[in-house]
Amino acid sequence: MVKVVDGRLVEHPILKFNRGKEVTIYFNGKPIKAYEGETVAAALYASGVRIFSRSFRWHRPRGFFCAIGKCSACMMEVDGIPNVRTCKVYVRDGMQIKTQSGFPNAEKDFFGVMDKLIDRIFPHGSQYTKFNNKIFREMLISRLRSFAGFGNAPKVEFSGNADYEEIECDVLVIGGGPAGMSAAINAGKYGAKVLLIDENPNLGGQLVKQTHRFFGSAKHRAGTRGIKIAKILEEELRKIPNVDIRLETKAFGIYGKIVGAVEKSKLLRIIPKKIVVVTGAYERTLIFENNDLPGVYGAGGVQTLMNVYGIKPGNRGLIVGSGNVGLILSYQLLQAGVEVAAIVEAMPRIGGYFVHAAKVRRLGVPIYVRHTIIRAIGKDHVRGAVIAQLDDKWRPIPGSEKKIDCDFICVAVGLSPTHELLYQAGCKMKFVPELGGLVPLRTKFNETSVEGIYVAGDVAGIEEATSAIMNGRIAGIHAVIALGLGGEMAKKELKESLRDLEEFRAGPFGERIICGIEKCILAKEVEI
Amino acid sequence: MKYLERGYAELDELPPFPSEERLKKKPVAYIECPQPIPCSPCYEACPANAIKMENINDPPVVNYEKCTGCMNCIRVCPGLAIFMLRLREDGKGEVTLQYELLPWLKKGDKVELLNRKGEVVGIGIVNWVLPPERNDQTSLVRVEMDTKLIYEVRAVRKVKE
Ligand SMILES: Cc1cc2nc3c(=O)[nH]c(=O)nc-3n(C[C@H](O)[C@H](O)[C@H](O)COP(=O)(O)OP(=O)(O)OC[C@H]3O[C@@H](n4cnc5c(N)ncnc54)[C@H](O)[C@@H]3O)c2cc1C
Ligand code: SF4
Ligand code: SF4
Ligand code: FES
Numbered sequence: 001m002v003k004v005v006d007g008r009l010v011e012h013p014i015l016k017f018n019r020g021k022e023v024t025i026y027f028n029g030k031p032i033k034a035y036e037g038e039t040v041a042a043a044l045y046a047s048g049v050r051i052f053s054r055s056f057r058w059h060r061p062r063g064f065f066c067a068i069g070k071c072s073a074c075m076m077e078v079d080g081i082p083n084v085r086t087c088k089v090y091v092r093d094g095m096q097i098k099t100q101s102g103f104p105n106a107e108k109d110f111f112g113v114m115d116k117l118i119d120r121i122f123p124h125g126s127q128y129t130k131f132n133n134k135i136f137r138e139m140l141i142s143r144l145r146s147f148a149g150f151g152n153a154p155k156v157e158f159s160g161n162a163d164y165e166e167i168e169c170d171v172l173v174i175g176g177g178p179a180g181m182s183a184a185i186n187a188g189k190y191g192a193k194v195l196l197i198d199e200n201p202n203l204g205g206q207l208v209k210q211t212h213r214f215f216g217s218a219k220h221r222a223g224t225r226g227i228k229i230a231k232i233l234e235e236e237l238r239k240i241p242n243v244d245i246r247l248e249t250k251a252f253g254i255y256g257k258i259v260g261a262v263e264k265s266k267l268l269r270i271i272p273k274k275i276v277v278v279t280g281a282y283e284r285t286l287i288f289e290n291n292d293l294p295g296v297y298g299a300g301g302v303q304t305l306m307n308v309y310g311i312k313p314g315n316r317g318l319i320v321g322s323g324n325v326g327l328i329l330s331y332q333l334l335q336a337g338v339e340v341a342a343i344v345e346a347m348p349r350i351g352g353y354f355v356h357a358a359k360v361r362r363l364g365v366p367i368y369v370r371h372t373i374i375r376a377i378g379k380d381h382v383r384g385a386v387i388a389q390l391d392d393k394w395r396p397i398p399g400s401e402k403k404i405d406c407d408f409i410c411v412a413v414g415l416s417p418t419h420e421l422l423y424q425a426g427c428k429m430k431f432v433p434e435l436g437g438l439v440p441l442r443t444k445f446n447e448t449s450v451e452g453i454y455v456a457g458d459v460a461g462i463e464e465a466t467s468a469i470m471n472g473r474i475a476g477i478h479a480v481i482a483l484g485l486g487g488e489m490a491k492k493e494l495k496e497s498l499r500d501l502e503e504f505r506a507g508p509f510g511e512r513i514i515c516g517i518e519k520c521i522l523a524k525e526v527e528i
Numbered sequence: 529m530k531y532l533e534r535g536y537a538e539l540d541e542l543p544p545f546p547s548e549e550r551l552k553k554k555p556v557a558y559i560e561c562p563q564p565i566p567c568s569p570c571y572e573a574c575p576a577n578a579i580k581m582e583n584i585n586d587p588p589v590v591n592y593e594k595c596t597g598c599m600n601c602i603r604v605c606p607g608l609a610i611f612m613l614r615l616r617e618d619g620k621g622e623v624t625l626q627y628e629l630l631p632w633l634k635k636g637d638k639v640e641l642l643n644r645k646g647e648v649v650g651i652g653i654v655n656w657v658l659p660p661e662r663n664d665q666t667s668l669v670r671v672e673m674d675t676k677l678i679y680e681v682r683a684v685r686k687v688k689e
Contacts, residue, residue, distance in 0.1 A: 507585025
């Protein structure tokens with residue numbers, strides 16, 4: 001068994017958790033032990049807090065979901081500032097954290113009774129359809145909204161001297177995951193002045209929670225663990241003096257030739273010649289009864305909690321989805337000493353690599369294909385789930401229901417590109433199911449319909465880290481060539497990198513991606 | 529591709545086993561990686577050119593006669609899909625496998641033997657270990673067992689004392 005103290009793993013077969021100094025934070029007035037380097041959400045979870053907020057209208061309990069700042073389920077008031085995503089804020093000694101939208105707090109919310117009573121007479125969403133009188137309906141909706149609340153306005157006042165900086169650069173890379181680091185390395189090594197920004201306090205994107213050895217070829221660092229690949233890329237990147245790295249810096253808009261970003265509390269006005277948008281992806285959720293119950297988490301959220309912060313997510317989990325993320329997560333849970341009750345998959349066969357499935361199957365984890373989750377069981381936290389078999393029209397077969405004992409459920413049903421910046425910048429977008437959703441049209445060199453804006457990695461289409469690195473390389477090199485840098489060397493390398501990618505995608509897993517890319521390839525072909 | 533419906537492969541979906549004669553000579557790599565995936569570190573690690581793979585998406589095929597049993601491939605396989613098999617003179621069999629769980633195993637440990645479906649099929653003894661710190665946290669564990677079990681044991685679990 002893996003040893004756990006205060007909800008935290010103190011040993012792990014692969015990882016070493018170096019916790020910072022012990023601090024005390026206050027949660028609704030109650031002192032809670034935490035370690036520097038932990039997010040507020042992680043520290044609260046370790047101390048046993050499961051309800052992070054209440055839904056606006058019916059005061060249903062909500063736990064965290066994504067743990068990477070994308071879903072808003074973890075918003076609380078922190079040191080007087082409302083609506084702070086606690087999964088993105090690091091603990092500080094003496095920090096005051098309060099839940100919002102609940103009386104007296106989100107954990108024991110008297111209004112929680114609403115959810116139980118009102119649904120019988122006034123089903124969820126019916127305020128939009130039940131009343132024909134428009135004035136009455138709008139009044140009711142506005143009453144409901146004000147009752148629900150969005151937290152209280154902060155008591156802190158603006159001091160009147162905001163920091164501001166203007167930065168000019170050749171290539172701006174938005175996102176420091178594998179695709180972003182690779183784009184920055186490859187643009188930087190040919191002499192471009194590169195600025196790389198990431199909203200996280202560390203580089204690596206999704207790689208920082210991938211404890212397993214990667215696939216691919218040795219040239220693409222196969223056999224090396226994801227966490228190590230992140231370190232290798234970072235080292236390479238930090239060696240290039242003309243690359244400026246700004247962490248905790250979030251881009252919020254692309255306005256023609258100007259990009260707006262916030263670095264901690266400083267406003268940045270960035271004027272780049274080329275932009276590479278490599279913002280990754282966020283997790284999808286799935287519709288089933290009680291899917292908002294605390295204990296229903298995104299697979300990546302659980303990976304973050306467990307592999308980045310070393311916090312045990314629960315004792316026994318159910319995994320929904322058998323793509324590589326679901327399969328790998330199952331194995332990682334076993335490594336952290338957490339039982340995996342089962343993996344359910346709606347398709348008639350496992351979606352990820354067979355070898356990943358075989359790894360957990362031989363350790364006794366059942367995999368149910370053609371099954372889905374029907375509902376989560378529990379009042380304020382998951383205490384089990386019901387799964388059922390599906391017929392060939394995807395309907396649950398009556399009588400096939402099975403109850404699964406578990407105390408958390410991981411939804412691993414795929415990712416969607418974080419495409420907002422591209423959309424806002426005016427890039428032509430298209431819905432391509434093979435690539436995970438709405439993606440930008442792009443040339444084979446990864447330039448979008450807006451000249452000078454490039455994409456790579458998951459935001460261009462959900463794939464995986466090796467191809468994200470290859471695509472980042474293509475975007476980075478093409479950007480420098482377009483700037484007139486790099487000469488023949490760069491042109492040669494660009495051709496080589498296209499060939500590499502083609503070879504990598506030659507198998508059946510790549511087929512789907514290629515088919516998706518064909519649907520969004522831009523006719524405009526910039527030859528080099 | 530029935531194995532994708534189950535999560536484990538049946539014998540008819542796996543490569544033929546090395547001959548008994550070969551298994552008696554020295555350990556040999558047996559690879560359970562039937563699906564075309566973009567992965568090739570086993571092929572790249574093999575100094576004896578014993579693994580055939582024309583393209584990165586091809587499943588690896590081992591030439592048992594060329595395999596020297598050097599274990600380079602099993603050290604790096606990200607799929608935990610390689611097993612070193614051996615039949616000893618004294619009538620015992622041995623399987624070497626990758627192990628990345630706690631508690632770490634030591635020489636002399638008694639382990640439950642699990643088949644591809646996770647069923648316990650016997651008890652074995654660990655007789656050699658490459659410690660995790662010597663191989664980027666993937667330990668290699670050699671387990672002694674009844675000869676017929678080497679064809680099905682694919683995981684081990686420490687017996688609780
Ligand atoms: C849960 C999960 C498990 C995975 N498991 C595997 C695996 O086992 N093997 C594998 O090969 N691949 C795996 N992947 C896929 C792989 O991690 C991704 O394909 C790869 O990380 C994509 O790289 P990226 O650089 O495009 O995006 P990411 O790694 O997601 O990086 C995007 C970065 O952009 C930053 N960002 C986003 N918006 C902004 C903004 N507005 N301003 C500033 N910064 C911003 C984010 O903070 C993040 O750091 C997994 C992905 C997920 C989500
Ligand atoms: S054990 Fe050595 S010789 Fe045999 S296949 Fe593996 S790497 Fe090649
Ligand atoms: S390294 Fe392992 S997973 Fe990769 S192809 Fe070889 S046997 Fe298969
Ligand atoms: S935003 Fe914090 S859990 Fe999703």
